[in-house]
Amino acid sequence: MKIILIGAGKLGKQLYRAIVLSNDLEIIQWVNRSSKKTKTSEGVPIVEEIGDIKNIELYLLAVSDESIGTISNSLPKEAFVVHSAGGISLSEIIQKRAGVFYPLQSFSKDRNIDFSKTPVCVESKIKTDLDILKNLAKSIKSSVFDMNSKQREQLHLAAVIVNNFTNHLFLEAAEICKKNSLSFELLKPIIKETFEKLETLSPKDAQTGPALRRDKKTINKHLKLIESPDLRSIYKVFTLAIQKKNEK
Amino acid sequence: MKIILIGAGKLGKQLYRAIVLSNDLEIIQWVNRSSKKTKTSEGVPIVEEIGDIKNIELYLLAVSDESIGTISNSLPKEAFVVHSAGGISLSEIIQKRAGVFYPLQSFSKDRNIDFSKTPVCVESKIKTDLDILKNLAKSIKSSVFDMNSKQREQLHLAAVIVNNFTNHLFLEAAEICKKNSLSFELLKPIIKETFEKLETLSPKDAQTGPALRRDKKTINKHLKLIESPDLRSIYKVFTLAIQKKNEK
Numbered sequence: 036m037k038i039i040l041i042g043a044g045k046l047g048k049q050l051y052r053a054i055v056l057s058n059d060l061e062i063i064q065w066v067n068r069s070s071k072k073t074k075t076s077e078g079v080p081i082v083e084e085i086g087d088i089k090n091i092e093l094y095l096l097a098v099s100d101e102s103i104g105t106i107s108n109s110l111p112k113e114a115f116v117v118h119s120a121g122g123i124s125l126s127e128i129i130q131k132r133a134g135v136f137y138p139l140q141s142f143s144k145d146r147n148i149d150f151s152k153t154p155v156c157v158e159s160k161i162k163t164d165l166d167i168l169k170n171l172a173k174s175i176k177s178s179v180f181d182m183n184s185k186q187r188e189q190l191h192l193a194a195v196i197v198n199n200f201t202n203h204l205f206l207e208a209a210e211i212c213k214k215n216s217l218s219f220e221l222l223k224p225i226i227k228e229t230f231e232k233l234e235t236l237s238p239k240d241a242q243t244g245p246a247l248r249r250d251k252k253t254i255n256k257h258l259k260l261i262e263s264p265d266l267r268s269i270y271k272v273f274t275l276a277i278q279k280k281n282e283k
Numbered sequence: 284m285k286i287i288l289i290g291a292g293k294l295g296k297q298l299y300r301a302i303v304l305s306n307d308l309e310i311i312q313w314v315n316r317s318s319k320k321t322k323t324s325e326g327v328p329i330v331e332e333i334g335d336i337k338n339i340e341l342y343l344l345a346v347s348d349e350s351i352g353t354i355s356n357s358l359p360k361e362a363f364v365v366h367s368a369g370g371i372s373l374s375e376i377i378q379k380r381a382g383v384f385y386p387l388q389s390f391s392k393d394r395n396i397d398f399s400k401t402p403v404c405v406e407s408k409i410k411t412d413l414d415i416l417k418n419l420a421k422s423i424k425s426s427v428f429d430m431n432s433k434q435r436e437q438l439h440l441a442a443v444i445v446n447n448f449t450n451h452l453f454l455e456a457a458e459i460c461k462k463n464s465l466s467f468e469l470l471k472p473i474i475k476e477t478f479e480k481l482e483t484l485s486p487k488d489a490q491t492g493p494a495l496r497r498d499k500k501t502i503n504k505h506l507k508l509i510e511s512p513d514l515r516s517i518y519k520v521f522t523l524a525i526q527k528k529n530e531k
Binding site for chain 2: 045148193195208211216224247273
């Protein structure tokens with residue numbers, strides 16, 4: 036399968052890496068505006084602008100949500116154009132052969148992702164194109180899930196909740212540790228257990244703590260201990276939400 | 284070291300298990316009000332009431348926060364009495380020989396905890412008792428950290444944040460999946476990565492997503508997708524908090 040990969044941000048770099056490691060795939064060109072080289076160390080030609088790319092079947096976009104429409108507009112009408120964004124509908128791609136290839140993962144700078152452990156959500160306007168996307172996923176060793184734009188948008192929301200919001204909780208906890216001369220390392224075992232519990236318990240059955248047991252004394256003590264108004268809001272919102280879930 | 288263990292809740296059961304597995308420790312009696320047996324399968328005598336226990340040096344309390352004061356009051360004045368609560372001050376124990384032995388972990392029903400991967404926070408009124416608590420921790424293979432009640436209370440708050448609140452986010456995400464006929468399994472790789480990232484990135488550097496990049500379009504779309512008012516509050520509070528942390 037011959038691919039032109041457009042984009043070299045956090046996701047683009049990881050997709051590049053996964054594709055060049057695959058035996059079945061070939062990147063013909065890579066659109067990477069921030070590169071000063073004309074080809075990668077694997078010999079893939081680098082171009083700066085969309086206007087410089089060849090006419091080829093599969094264009095894989097790893098670009099910002101806002102750019103998807105514009106880039107799709109500038110590509111050949113007969114091409115198969117595929118975006119990789121969780122929160123963007125298939126209909127943003129103007130080509131008849133439109134697709135989505137969304138790896139459900141958190142991509143950070145300088146951290147390589149193992150695609151064999153990353154589910155990829157696929158969707159296509161034309162039914163037969165779905166097999167191409169499934170093969171693409173298989174070639175980078177990912178498991179593949181077929182879903183519509185509505186489901187994918189909800190899944191993207193869920194991913195923001197479990198990744199960005201959880202990570203923010205870690206940041207708040209790290210700041211509490213720092214202020215009190217405690218190592219954040221102390222919290223890593225309980226964080227690990229929070230995740231590992233999911234293997235045997237549902238999140239509902241795994242819940243514990245002062246909010247669940249309506250321990251007002253501890254809740255009030257915690258609210259007094261908290262210095263940051265934002266963290267106090269978070270504490271209150273969670274305490275109420277945990278209690279309400281338990282009523283149901 | 285001879286111990287009377289008081290309490291057979293989630294923490295009490297795990298402490299019982301860790302202590303009987305240790306070669307250096309011996310449980311003389313176990314106060315377990317919910318047991319119908321008079322001894323455990325390991326031959327440890329079970330008693331129902333505090334009044335039935337022997338006079339011995341070390342009493343280890345794994346009881347609810349509210350009971351610590353009352354139980355301490357009913358124990359011999361010369362004894363060494365140790366509670367295991369994160370959020371309770373050392374001063375709740377009336378004995379001169381007061382101690383705290385707080386395993387920083389999330390204890391769930393029917394889930395065995397590996398104490399070799401659980402840090403234990405210790406504190407004592409009399410300096411020489413600290414070594415006893417450190418030895419107790421070593422005997423169950425835990426790493427041990429010496430801290431005062433103020434630090435421990437803050438650490439307990441941080442533990443509630445990273446465990447209870449994170450778990451609530453998982454519950455919200457699981458409900459989104461269920462409503463949209465998606466498997467929660469899809470989210471497990473990104474949840475795992477959220478945690479594993481901490482090994483190489485600080486929570487601040489690990490942050491990504493629509494809130495951080497002030498992507499109003501996605502944020503508004505998510506707020507529209509959310510059906511539950513509680514989840515909407517959580518989403519708004521986090522979006523603001525993530526943005527504020529990034530301003531600093």
